Amino acid sequence: MAFRLARALAVFRDEINSRWPTRDHASDGWIGDAAHASRGSDHNPWVKDSAGVGVVRAYDIDAGAGANTEIGLWIAEHVRTLGRTGHPALGAGSYVISARRIASPASGWAWRTYTGSNPHTSHTHVSVSLAAGGYDSLQGWGIANGGGPSPAPAPGGRPIIRHGSRGDAVREAQQRLGVHGFNPGGADGVFGARTLDATKRFQGARGLASDGVIGARTWGALLAAPPAPPAPAPVPGQRPTVRRGSKGPAVSELQRILNVWYPALPRLATDGDFGPATEARVKHMQRAAGLAADGVAGPATWRRLLGG
Known part of the structure; x- marks a missing residue:
């Protein structure tokens, strides 16, 4: 058809x-x-x-x-x-x-x-x-030359929220706090004590005033991409090259690291079996890191994953 x-x-x-x-x-x-x-x-x-x-x-x-x-x-x-x-x-x-x-x-x-x-x-x-x-409308969408991220987003249009606030903006802030590793206790749209605590900890970690109020500067930090996870201790050169079909501890480690890198994506099974899901996640990481997206975890991919 x-x-x-x-x-x-x-x-x-x-x-x-x-x-x-x-x-x-x-x-x-x-x-x-x-x-x-x-x-x-x-x-x-x-x-x-x-x-x-x-x-x-x-x-x-x-x-x-x-x-x-x-x-x-x-x-x-x-x-x-x-x-x-x-x-x-x-x-x-x-x-x-x-x-x-x-x-x-x-x-x-x-x-x-x-x-x-x-x-x-x-x-x-x-x-x-x-x-x-x-x-089939050909009316423009105001994206090519509009406001917003280029690539880092501005928080334009988001309201100032604080302890006691409710609604979609609170829910979005809670989701972003979770992405950055500051658990607000769930994205329920209610700015309660746990969200307040998570907000203050996030602000402190980003060098912002830890007042628990999410205004323009805190929104900007929340909407930015989270920092890369800390590098594990082992030396990257010790990792073998693994690809689809590989099995073993190196594959399990690769799967665990990818889960840390992408906490909001569906979790990979850390079963040591390099299947299609692991290959797709490796390619996703390689594209984002500016590497050749071949799905093979070789020295360059390991170095980037481990913070080298």
């Missing part, structure tokens, strides 16, 4: 690529795989245009290295704002999913908890309108 990408999403994709030409594309995608084809996903071309060609109305944009970080979060919030202001591509049938949250016309473009099996922490998903005038 003939199919194509919705024209509105082609404009969306091109603006993102223009703004961040060197970003990671590992989790990008639009046409669904076999898993998508087995269910009612917008990645499938089930909507037909006037010529009978299937139209894919969904696009996934890689969020950046590790968790759903600066680019993905900014795009999600930008799309949500466009939905609230009436962008033609964001009519009935459209939505955005990011970091376990979903917003759509049905909720007035307010964030609510997303309970699907994929938490969308490695990418941000955008689906456009069911109507042809929406999914």
Whole structure:
């Protein structure tokens, strides 16, 4: 069957690529795989245009290295704002999913908890309108030359929050605190005692005033990518080169380190068996680190993983 990408999403994709030409594309995608084809996903071309060609109305944009970080979060919030202001591509049938949250016309473009099996922490998903005038709209998205991360995000539009605050902004702050390794006790949208403590510890670690109030400077630090984990003690040169099909302690160590690097992605089994999931995670890390993404953990990859 003939199919194509919705024209509105082609404009969306091109603006993102223009703004961040060197970003990671590992989790990008639009046409669904076999898993998508087995269910009612917008990645499938089930909507037909006037010529009978299937139209894919969904696009996934890689969020950046590790968790759903600066680019993905900014795009999600930008799309949500466009939905609230009436962008033609964001009519009935459209939505955005990011970091376990979903917003759509049905909720007035307010964030609510997303309970699907994929938490969308490695990418941000955008689906456009069911109507042809929406999914094929050529109106710009204000991304290529708009505000936001270039690549580091500004916290523009996020409110000042403190102990006692509630809502989506608190939930996002809690998620970001967790990504940075400061456990706020869950992302429930309530700025309680544990979130206050985590905020003060985070501020102290980043050289900010430890007042527990999340304003512009703290938002900026929260939305930045977390620092790389400390290097383990062993010498990188002692690690053997491992690749798909390898087994043993070196593979287990590799899997453990990758889980530390990417705490918000699905955890790899530390079973010492270098399978397709481990290979995909190695490639993801290599792309983000500017290495050849061959999926082979050789000396250069080990040195970067171990902090060399």
